[in-house]
Amino acid sequence: MSVFExxxxxxxxxxxxxxxxxxxxxxxxxxxxxxMLDRAIxxxxxxxxxxxxxxAKSAVALDSFYFPIMLVLAFLGFTGSVGIARFIAVRxxxxxxxxSRAKGRDAGETKEGPK
Numbered sequence: 001m002s003v004f005e006x007x008x009x010x011x012x013x014x015x016x017x018x019x020x021x022x023x024x025x026x027x028x029x030x031x032x033x034x035x036m037l038d039r040a041i042x043x044x045x046x047x048x049x050x051x052x053x054x055x056a057k058s059a060v061a062l063d064s065f066y067f068p069i070m071l072v073l074a075f076l077g078f079t080g081s082v083g084i085a086r087f088i089a090v091r092x093x094x095x096x097x098x099x100s101r102a103k104g105r106d107a108g109e110t111k112e113g114p115k
Contacts, residue, residue, distance in 0.1 A: 012056055012059055012060050015052075015056050016053070016056050016060075019049055019052050019053045019056065022045075022049055023046065023049050026042045026045055026046050026049065027046075029042045030042045030043065030046075036088055037088060040081065040084040040085070040088065043080070043081075043084075044077055044080070044081045047073060047074075047076070047077030047080070048077065050073060051070045051073050051074055051077075054066040054069060054070050054073070055070060
């Protein structure tokens, strides 16, 4: 094995180790939260890490078989993130206070935001 092949193998091994460590840290973030948005972002980053892991696997094997799979995973990760963001936006809709002309106890009504 030449020096360049050894360096290449060492860098690919380091990349795989970093992807695994990042995956473990993201699992901790999903477990601890604290909000739904943190969990959603962590799931999106895990999809990116899976894509990076497949890229490292294809680089180690010198095979381009995983490229279409990586493309499909990227599309699914994007659509999943958009779906979760829309769910959170609908769930966390702010309450709008509409002033009225009535004086007294019911001076302002509260209504849900626009649909």
